[in-house]
Amino acid sequence: MSIVITGANGQLGSLIIKQLLQNVQSDSIIACVRDLEKAKPYLAQGIEVRFCEYDQPESLQQAFAGASKLLLISSSNPDDTIRLRQHAHVIEAAKKSKxxxxxxxxxxxxxxxxxSxxxxxLATEHAILTSGIPHTFLRNALYTDFVGVLELDKAIATGELGIYPGDWKFNTVTRGDLALGIAAVLSDAGAGLGHNGEHHGHKHKTYELTAPHSWTFYDLVIALSELTGKPITLRQDPQIQNWIYGFLGKIDTSSTSADLESLIGGSVTSLKESLKPFITMKY
Ligand SMILES: NC(=O)c1ccc[n+]([C@@H]2O[C@H](COP(=O)([O-])OP(=O)(O)OC[C@H]3O[C@@H](n4cnc5c(N)ncnc54)[C@H](OP(=O)(O)O)[C@@H]3O)[C@@H](O)[C@H]2O)c1
Structure with missing residues (x-):
């Protein structure tokens, strides 16, 4: 069995491989990267490294050769038209590589x-469906990292978190929890067992990898206060200008699912714990 992973040098890809190593032998993992130098630590762990550049379709077919499973980590290119083309290259190469x-x-x-x-x-999911390759859609929630733009340090210093008014609710998750869930799928753990104990597998499934409960900005200030021991209140301010609110307002950040917790067989990281990396000041 060969599990081939694109974007292996990226944040999510690295965490998935780290987790996967707990479940499968290193020689069944193939890390696909566009910077071979950066991937040297994988070689030291017995993981095969292959060159993979979404913009060079000829590199992809070779990179995917012999893959029983291929995880396409969505491209980080900021232009969605380019991303779509890159994903199409990957899907086409996956088909050719069988x-x-x-x-x-x-x-x-x-x-x-x-x-966009x-x-x-959605377009990438449809392209995968069109290819006829057995698939699994791992629909990742918004990373909790978005709190990084909310100026948490300033809120701790001033005792006040300013937010744009609205009935905000968030189903965010950490990359670490996503990596746990995705590694479980890649190593065939956590798949539903039927009544007769038969393994159903993950093919043709769509998982909504969100937290099972959403949180609000009130929950955020409570968590911040608990972490720092300082009272922090919420201030709704229509003057606040931040691109993130335009983005958040156009995606579904409130629906929840139990999929991630069933895959990881436990609870997702608490909001309080998830906030720690985004607080740089001493408190
Ligand atoms: N759910 C969310 O809230 C959220 C937020 C941000 C992004 N995302 C999506 O989730 C993906 C994974 O997140 P992440 O945190 O791991 O991002 P990341 O650290 O930026 O990793 C993205 C990976 O994609 C690789 N890549 C980019 N363009 C490529 C190309 N043309 N050919 C081959 N590889 C290419 C990068 O290669 P290098 O290492 O060489 O740069 C990197 O390894 C992102 O790419 C993005 O599509 C989701």
């Missing part, structure tokens, strides 16, 4: 989103 199972890191609750990332992920 990949047995194509898994794709999509975006959670796509149906209600109206902005939602269209991109």
């Amino acid at each position: 990949v047995g199972h194509l898994l794709y890191t999509s975006f959670a609750f796509l149906g209600t989103g109206t902005i 990332p939602a269209h991109l992920h």
